Amino acid sequence: xxxxxxxxxxxxxxxxxxxxxxxxxxxxxxxxxxxxxxxxxxxxxxxxxxxxxxxxxxxxxxxxxxxxxxxxxxxxxxxxxxxxxxxxxxxxxxxxxxxxxxxxxxxxxxxxxxxxxxxxxxxxxxxxxxxxxxxxxxxxxxxxxxxxxxxxxxxxxxxxxxxxxxxxxxxxxxxxxxxxxxxxxxxxxxxxxxxxxxxxxxxxxxxxxxxxxxxxxxxxxxxxxxxxxxxxxxxxxxxxxxxxxxxxxxxxxxxxxxxxxxxxxxxxxxxxxxxxxxxxxxxxxxxxxxxxxxxxxxxxxxxxxxxxxxxxxxxxxxxxxxxxxxxxxxxxxxxxxxxxxxxxxxxxxxxxxxxxxxxxxxxxxxxxxxxxxxxxxxxx
Numbered sequence: 001x002x003x004x005x006x007x008x009x010x011x012x013x014x015x016x017x018x019x020x021x022x023x024x025x026x027x028x029x030x031x032x033x034x035x036x037x038x039x040x041x042x043x044x045x046x047x048x049x050x051x052x053x054x055x056x057x058x059x060x061x062x063x064x065x066x067x068x069x070x071x072x073x074x075x076x077x078x079x080x081x082x083x084x085x086x087x088x089x090x091x092x093x094x095x096x097x098x099x100x101x102x103x104x105x106x107x108x109x110x111x112x113x114x115x116x117x118x119x120x121x122x123x124x125x126x127x128x129x130x131x132x133x134x135x136x137x138x139x140x141x142x143x144x145x146x147x148x149x150x151x152x153x154x155x156x157x158x159x160x161x162x163x164x165x166x167x168x169x170x171x172x173x174x175x176x177x178x179x180x181x182x183x184x185x186x187x188x189x190x191x192x193x194x195x196x197x198x199x200x201x202x203x204x205x206x207x208x209x210x211x212x213x214x215x216x217x218x219x220x221x222x223x224x225x226x227x228x229x230x231x232x233x234x235x236x237x238x239x240x241x242x243x244x245x246x247x248x249x250x251x252x253x254x255x256x257x258x259x260x261x262x263x264x265x266x267x268x269x270x271x272x273x274x275x276x277x278x279x280x281x282x283x284x285x286x287x288x289x290x291x292x293x294x295x296x297x298x299x300x301x302x303x304x305x306x307x308x309x310x311x312x313x314x315x316x317x318x319x320x321x322x323x324x325x326x327x328x329x330x331x332x333x334x335x336x337x338x339x340x341x342x343x344x345x346x347x348x349x350x351x352x353x354x355x356x357x358x359x360x361x362x363x364x365x366x367x368x369x370x371x372x373x374x375x376x377x378x379x380x
Contacts, residue, residue: 001368002031004079006072006090006100009040013286014121016042017151017174018091024361026050033083035075037068041263053079069095069102076103080114086372088116094134097141104144115146115375117367119172120155122283122304139163146371149364152305155283170367173308174284175360176293178353182345183270183294190271193257194230199335201229202272202296204265204287205279207237212301214239215278215324217246217256219299222328224255227335234259234268270294273341274331277306280321285309288316292352297344299331309355315348 003025007018019042022032026049034040034052043052055075057066076099079085088103090096100116107114118141142148142165149172150156156169187196194200201220205211213233220231233243233256240258247253259268265287269275275291277300282288285306288298292309298316300306312318317330334341 001087001372002033002083002085003368004033004035004076004083004085004088006035006076006088006096007040008092009036009038013174013284014092014119015040017121017286018089018119019043020175020177020357021361021364022050023047024357025364028361028365031083033079033085035072035079051083069099072096072099073102073106076100077106080107081110081112085114087368088114089119089368090116091119092121093118093138093141097145098137101141101144113375113379115371117147117149117371118142118145120148120150120159120169120283122151122155135163139165143167146375147367149367151284152308154305154308158283170363172363172367173355173360174286174289175355175357176289176352178293178349178356182349185271189267193232193271195228197228199223199227199229199273200232200271201274201276201331202232202234202269202291203276204234204268204290205237205277206235207239207243209239210280211237211239212278212280212322213243214246215322215327216276217243217250217252218324219276219278219328219331220256221250221252222324223331223335224252226332229255229335231256232259232268232272233257234262234265236261265290266294269296272296273335274299275316276327276331277301277310278319278321278324278327279303279306282306289352289355292316292348295345295349297334297341297348299327299334301327309351311351314344315351316344 005022008015019040026032032050037055055072057068057071088100090100097118148167148169150169151174153171156171203216223229247256269291275296275298277288282304288310292315298310300310301321302318303321310316319326
């Protein structure tokens with residue numbers, strides 16, 4: 001099948017998942033055409049069955065804001081026509097679903113029928129979608145999609161709550177590539193950040209307010225009082241400066257290391273003892289899953305889709321949003337008992353395997369077949 005994948009190419013979860021999905025589909029023999037304004041960060045070098053089409057927006061002085069959605073729609077028309085695509089799969093509702101719909105309607109006038117699937121990842125519904133200026137467009141595009149998927153049951157419920165759509169939404173969770181067995185810890189790498197008697201706590205995010213970076217620092221401060229530890233913060237964003245200031249106020253800067261943006265966080269996670277995710281909301285919790293995939297237990301909030309990933313008392317612990325005391329106590333309980341930590345390490349790894357790409361990919365392939373088949377039937 002020839003599939004066009006429209007995505008944001010940056011480090012965000014939707015871009016990562018869309019890229020990894022395309023790569024996995026290509027490895028199974030599908031022809032994948034990525035369409036975006038720059039090459040996806042996870043795409044890497046030349047790969048068989050993968051093509052990239054850049055959306056280039058000219059800088060016209062007439063426009064205060066460049067019309068990316070219109071240019072994207074035009075690019076999709078071009079790619080569908082000349083690459084003879086069977087299907088478009090757009091990740092993130094704005095503006096990808098509306099651009100896909102526009103392209104679909106333009107192509108119809110030329111006798112070309114192309115279905116499109118919209119995958120909702122979270123903030124396109126829970127944050128951007130709540131803005132009344134976007135709501136009519138998102139509702140319309142959801143209803144015009146040939147199929148809709150959401151990455152969690154929580155996000156599916158949020159979508160029905162915020163938008164007037166009766167369109168069926170299929171829940172296809174995010175996925176991870178897992179190993180057969182856990183890797184041995186690279187002690188040489190680990191010793192660059194912590195001594196053998198110190199624990200390594202990790203947090204990965206885009207450092208937005210919703211990630212509650214202040215809570216990460218405060219939880220770590222309490223852990224550090226009971227157990228010698230280092231905190232590795234991977235990623236960057238608007239709250240980084242505030243996090244640095246708080247660390248200075250608490251006089252714990254020497255034990256906090258800001259790694260910055262990293263293309264592959266697995267190397268950081270593999271040397272970690274615990275992962276913190278105290279977010280205000282998460283539609284899925286991909287960062288937690290990435291930690292669990294290398295055997296790192298997760299201390300998290302119990303919001304959104306996180307409880308669908310992190311199982312309380314099994315792969316980690318869940319607490320109410322903002323309950324720093326409980327999160328810190330759960331972390332200390334795990335870190336102070338080596339046998340319990342090893343048990344949770346193995347269980348976290350086991351849980352992550354349930355989201356293996358080998359299990360999730362067939363769900364997308366089945367949906368693709370159904371949508372394309374239904375489209376052909378409607379034309380007969």
